Amino acid sequence: MKDEAAALDALNARIVSCRECPRLVAYRERVAHKKRAAFRDWEYWGRPLPGFGDPHARLLVVGLAPAAHGGNRTGRMFTGDRSGEWLYRALHRAGFANRSTAVSRNDGLALTDCRITAAVRCAPPANRPTRQEFASCQPYLEREIEILGDRLRVVVALGRVATDAFLRAWRATGHPVPVPRPKFRHGASWTLPPVAFLVSYHPSQRNTQTGLLSRRMFDRVFLRARRILEPRP
16 A cells, blocks of 8 residues: 555656646746736645545546646645536545545645546646647556556546546556447446546536536536445445
8 A cells, every 4th residue: 555655656746847848837837927816925836736635546536637726826636726616525525525625735635535637737728738738748647547556446537638538548558448439428437447437527617607517417426436436235
C-alpha cells in the first residue's frame, strides 16, 4: 500500500513541475498574475494540477482540465468552481467524500476509495486544449492507471472529451477497448475489464444551467458507482 502512495507522490511532483506546453504555461501564469477581482487576495497556484484523493482508490473520476479561476487558483482538482460544487456534493452523498464543499486545498476535504484526475493538468484558454496538449498530458494519466493497478474497479468520465482521453490512455496501458466503441450518452456504462466504465455529462455551468444535467442525474452516476463497489447481498 505504501508503494502506491509513494509512486503517486513521485508522479505528482513530476506533474507540478511540468512546462511541456508553452501555450498552457503562458496562459496559466498570466491568469495567476492578473487574477479575477473577486479573488485578488488569493495567491494563485498557477501550475499544473496533480491528481487528488485516496492513493488506494477503487474509483477514479476523470475530468477534462482545471478551471482558470478554479483549480488554477486553488491548486486542487475541481476546487473553487461551480463544477466542483456539483462533483463534491455528489461524491459526499455517495459516501466518497467527508464533506460536500471544496473551497481550498487546505479545507479539510478528504476522499475515501476515490481519486480525481484530469486529461489535461493545466487550465487551457477557452477550456479547449489542443490535440498536442492532450498527447503531452496523456502519459501522466497512463501512469496513474498503472499505479492504481488491479485495485481499480470503477472509472467515471465527466464529458465526452474526458471519455475519449481516458480510453486513449486505457488502450495505451495495454487494456482492451470495445470496437466499435459504444456511443457516448449520459449514464451509459461499458465493461472494460477489470473495471466498470461509467460516463456522465460534465457538470459545467452550460450543462447545469440549461438543464441538460440535473443534480438527480449526476447523483445517480456516483450512487451507481457505490453500488458496484459495495453490492448488497
